[in-house]
Amino acid sequence: MRFTYYRTIRLSDTDAAGVIYFAQLLSICHEAYEASLETVSIDLRTFFDNSSTVIPIVHGSVDFLRPIFCGDRLAIHLFSRQLQENEFEIDYLIHSRSCRAECLAKAKTKHVCIDPIARRRIPLPESMVRWLALEPPLPGDR
Numbered sequence: 001m002r003f004t005y006y007r008t009i010r011l012s013d014t015d016a017a018g019v020i021y022f023a024q025l026l027s028i029c030h031e032a033y034e035a036s037l038e039t040v041s042i043d044l045r046t047f048f049d050n051s052s053t054v055i056p057i058v059h060g061s062v063d064f065l066r067p068i069f070c071g072d073r074l075a076i077h078l079f080s081r082q083l084q085e086n087e088f089e090i091d092y093l094i095h096s097r098s099c100r101a102e103c104l105a106k107a108k109t110k111h112v113c114i115d116p117i118a119r120r121r122i123p124l125p126e127s128m129v130r131w132l133a134l135e136p137p138l139p140g141d142r
Contacts, residue, residue: 003077004075004077004078005032005078006073006097007073010070014069018070019067019068019069020069025064025094026062026109028076029090029094032076033078033109036080042127053115053116053125054114055124056112056114057110058110058111059110060108061108062105062107062108063105063107065103065106075094075095075097075100076094077093078090079091080132082124082132086112086121087110089108089109089111090108090111091107092108093106094106113128
């Protein structure tokens with residue numbers, strides 16, 4: 001799936017130098033993930049309250065290519081793919097909305113579906129399989 005999320009960096013996102021705090025960018029990427037789920041009518045409250053399935057992040061990384069400052073308006077491009085029946089990853093490309101040619105950062109999260117009681121891997125819920133299988137939007141969409 002491909003999805004674009006728009007976000008302005010706020011003062012609370014930055015460190016004392018006025019540059020985005022590294023962990024905050026991963027949090028913003030997670031906002032993009034949640035927003036993409038909402039666009040396919042996955043109710044977040046129901047999804048995250050489901051006691052029979054949890055999908056924790058088992059790996060996260062971020063590479064900063066340029067500084068990101070308070071007030072910067074970002075476009076976060078999300079690309080997800082299923083790796084196994086119980087696992088998927090999301091790549092995030094972070095660009096300035098005013099200069100799309102310049103990539104400011106890249107991030108990745110890897111997610112695994114588990115039974116929260118047994119703590120064993122289980123297949124992804126059908127709603128997530130459908131989300132992962134969605135065709136990318138045509139140019140100009142969203």
